[in-house]
Amino acid sequence: MFKWKTDEFSWVDFTIDVLRILIVLAVVxxxxxxxxxxxxxxxxxxxxxxxxxxxxxxxxxxALGYTLVYGILLMINFAHGEVFMAxxxxxxxxxxxxxxxxxxxxxxxxAILLMIMFAGLxxxxxxxxxxRVAYRPLRGSPRLVPLITAIGASFFLQYTFRGLYGSAFKxxxxxxxxxxxxxxxxxxxPIVQIFVFCSALVLMFGLYxxxxxxxxxxxxxxxxxxxxxxxxxGIDIDWVIMFTFGVGGFLAGSAGVINGVFRPQGVNFFMGFxxxxxxxxxAVLGGIGNIPGAMxxxxxxxxxxxxxxxxxxxxxxxxxxxxxxxxxxxxxxxxVLIFRPQGILGERLSEKKA
Amino acid sequence: xxxxxxxxxxxxxxxxxxxxxxxxxxxCDDPLGCVEVGPDDPIVVGAxxxxxxxxxxxxxxxxxxxELALLDxxxxxxxxxxxxxxxxxxxxxxxxxxxxxRLAADPTVVGAIGTNCSSAAQGAIPIISESGMVMIxxxxxxxxLTNPDIAAGGSHRPGYFRTSQNGLIxxxxxxxxxxxxxxxxxLATVHDGDPYTSGLARAVADTFADIGGEVVFEGAxxxxxxxxxxxxxxxxxHQPDIIYVPLFEPExxxxxxxxxxxxxxxxxxxxxxxASFSSSFPENTGEAAIGIYVxxxxxxxxxxxxxxxxxxxxxxxxxxxxxxxxxxDATNLLLNALEAVAVVNEDGGLTIGRQALxxxxxxxxxxxxxxGRLTCRDDSPFVGDCSPGTALAVFKITEAEVYDDHWPPPxxxxxxxxxxx
Numbered sequence: 001m002f003k004w005k006t007d008e009f010s011w012v013d014f015t016i017d018v019l020r021i022l023i024v025l026a027v028v029x030x031x032x033x034x035x036x037x038x039x040x041x042x043x044x045x046x047x048x049x050x051x052x053x054x055x056x057x058x059x060x061x062x063a064l065g066y067t068l069v070y071g072i073l074l075m076i077n078f079a080h081g082e083v084f085m086a087x088x089x090x091x092x093x094x095x096x097x098x099x100x101x102x103x104x105x106x107x108x109x110x111a112i113l114l115m116i117m118f119a120g121l122x123x124x125x126x127x128x129x130x131x132r133v134a135y136r137p138l139r140g141s142p143r144l145v146p147l148i149t150a151i152g153a154s155f156f157l158q159y160t161f162r163g164l165y166g167s168a169f170k171x172x173x174x175x176x177x178x179x180x181x182x183x184x185x186x187x188x189x190p191i192v193q194i195f196v197f198c199s200a201l202v203l204m205f206g207l208y209x210x211x212x213x214x215x216x217x218x219x220x221x222x223x224x225x226x227x228x229x230x231x232x233x234g235i236d237i238d239w240v241i242m243f244t245f246g247v248g249g250f251l252a253g254s255a256g257v258i259n260g261v262f263r264p265q266g267v268n269f270f271m272g273f274x275x276x277x278x279x280x281x282x283a284v285l286g287g288i289g290n291i292p293g294a295m296x297x298x299x300x301x302x303x304x305x306x307x308x309x310x311x312x313x314x315x316x317x318x319x320x321x322x323x324x325x326x327x328x329x330x331x332x333x334x335x336v337l338i339f340r341p342q343g344i345l346g347e348r349l350s351e352k353k354a
Numbered sequence: 355x356x357x358x359x360x361x362x363x364x365x366x367x368x369x370x371x372x373x374x375x376x377x378x379x380x381x382c383d384d385p386l387g388c389v390e391v392g393p394d395d396p397i398v399v400g401a402x403x404x405x406x407x408x409x410x411x412x413x414x415x416x417x418x419x420x421e422l423a424l425l426d427x428x429x430x431x432x433x434x435x436x437x438x439x440x441x442x443x444x445x446x447x448x449x450x451x452x453x454x455x456r457l458a459a460d461p462t463v464v465g466a467i468g469t470n471c472s473s474a475a476q477g478a479i480p481i482i483s484e485s486g487m488v489m490i491x492x493x494x495x496x497x498x499l500t501n502p503d504i505a506a507g508g509s510h511r512p513g514y515f516r517t518s519q520n521g522l523i524x525x526x527x528x529x530x531x532x533x534x535x536x537x538x539x540x541l542a543t544v545h546d547g548d549p550y551t552s553g554l555a556r557a558v559a560d561t562f563a564d565i566g567g568e569v570v571f572e573g574a575x576x577x578x579x580x581x582x583x584x585x586x587x588x589x590x591x592h593q594p595d596i597i598y599v600p601l602f603e604p605e606x607x608x609x610x611x612x613x614x615x616x617x618x619x620x621x622x623x624x625x626x627x628x629a630s631f632s633s634s635f636p637e638n639t640g641e642a643a644i645g646i647y648v649x650x651x652x653x654x655x656x657x658x659x660x661x662x663x664x665x666x667x668x669x670x671x672x673x674x675x676x677x678x679x680x681x682x683d684a685t686n687l688l689l690n691a692l693e694a695v696a697v698v699n700e701d702g703g704l705t706i707g708r709q710a711l712x713x714x715x716x717x718x719x720x721x722x723x724x725x726g727r728l729t730c731r732d733d734s735p736f737v738g739d740c741s742p743g744t745a746l747a748v749f750k751i752t753e754a755e756v757y758d759d760h761w762p763p764p765x766x767x768x769x770x771x772x773x774x775x
Binding site (some may be wrong): 039040041043044047048051052055167168169170171173174179181188190263264265266268274305306309310314320321322323325326 | 406407408410411573574575576578579580581583584585587588590591603604607608611612615616617618634637638639640641
């Protein structure tokens, strides 16, 4: 368990182990203090957990885009948050039109499905263009080059959409059928949160099926494993990479609509930045390049973010614990990078991939 | 009626020209220097407003007030055209700093209307003050802006004035409303660290405690937060009767919309601040906005009705927010002070002493503005406060504002009529 005890003594290993013990102690003491005080009722914990699971579902859908691209190209597409924004921001106008005509509340499921398809197509187009214009010409260059390009593309997309739709905040209309809560054992769970979680699960299983059970999925796995050999087997590498970007984009656009149903407010050109960073954290947490890892990482991050401030930080007497939600998310990232760089489900990467 | 009003202002303008001091070649002995306006040059007035970003409706609203005040004088003062230079101060300290630097770099700018946000004012005030200019803010409310005691967190500098009410006054009135009208015994406050929201939250909490209520929770969210469940659960632990939430959109939308799902807050009332006093708030919050109280400016009277008619003529719609009258008053204070101190040279040019201009604004007493009778105070912590603080009301959002685009919401309390004092 303790590396410095088994191997040759090293101050770095010793410090990391001490840090590990301190973190575990802080979590245990904080959680103990909170739970023993009984300040928060079971119903309120369920409130937090359900909200966290829903938020985590959205992180997971975006994280899949990061992980797919990393799996196949070994690059972090930092513009992926903007791909999410592109679908969400564009579809808000369609949602408003559906609401004005009454279609949204007369045929809510069909309307949401159409919105998801539209957002998915917008985001898919943006992702494919991004790959074709910004990343493909740089394939084969040092890994830092596409990374910097991705950051530049991220700003480009933000300000392009600001130019297209303006800088004011927009909001998705509320879907009446999803308002209210279901009572399970006397505990109310909002219907919208159940819907978000289930929709995300359907999309995630859809992706898993696509990758594991179809020919194109097999091609994606082959390209991910070894591009040269896959090419020799007759697989069109460029097409598979473009398809992968498209699939990641579709999931991000879908996440944009699901996010709009879950938290309708705050739709603007900058809305993809924080979810993008959080989804990247989720992808690393689960094991970047690993599809189930991204799903698990997203859900885990959403729940930890929702529960952590009230469970651990408030128990440690830290004031303004709710404001440190992002600190928890990014601390998780740092801890994963220190203690388990391969992530929860990831395996140790080969030298080439690492 | 509008014509009579405009003619009256025009006649006053003419009278001012005739009676303005005339000098062969005025020598500037003003300690802060003078602005020289050539015989054919315009008088340059600056504006630092929110032109872009999520709350640009506030900038649009106040810019309209400024422009209508200039139109009332035919955009002319002392036989010189008035040129308006508008800078985007955003709603951040950096935005205010940049806007102020741009205006300060132009030696022909005599003074400025702005900023909209208290945070932008904090960035702008040191630069405007250092440059010798005057700034009159139409919608800043943070108490710190008129408090010259730096050690106590004040940020007032000479040259800063405002026609919007001080947050201390607004906070006091809202706390009284919560206790006396809503019969709340316990209060929670939530701000976002902005000087505007934190100043108001502090003022409401202080008065609430002073007049017998119990403040059970004081917390903050981060700007940009979308998930409010953590703070809402923390508040639910204390089960307050009322939560005072002077947040901007979209944080205020998220807060109100997510509160409906929190166990323990089913009967808690939300009282929002003027930052959410916009038709977009119920529209973006949805059903959860019904029943929420929001404070906001309320101006009435014949002269104000004329301004609204003029607005409709000029812009073809209603004002997008509630601070246009404050901006109108702020512009008139500046122009009146300019008329009082400008020395007309023999060639028709003007010499305007910067300190003299500040003194003239500071000397404003009982000026009959649209927002009340304005007197600029010089007592700490109200230095530069010119508003009587009566143009304030509380509104209650109903279904009509959420579903039928109706705005503004019905009045719940008018402090100009019943002030609890």
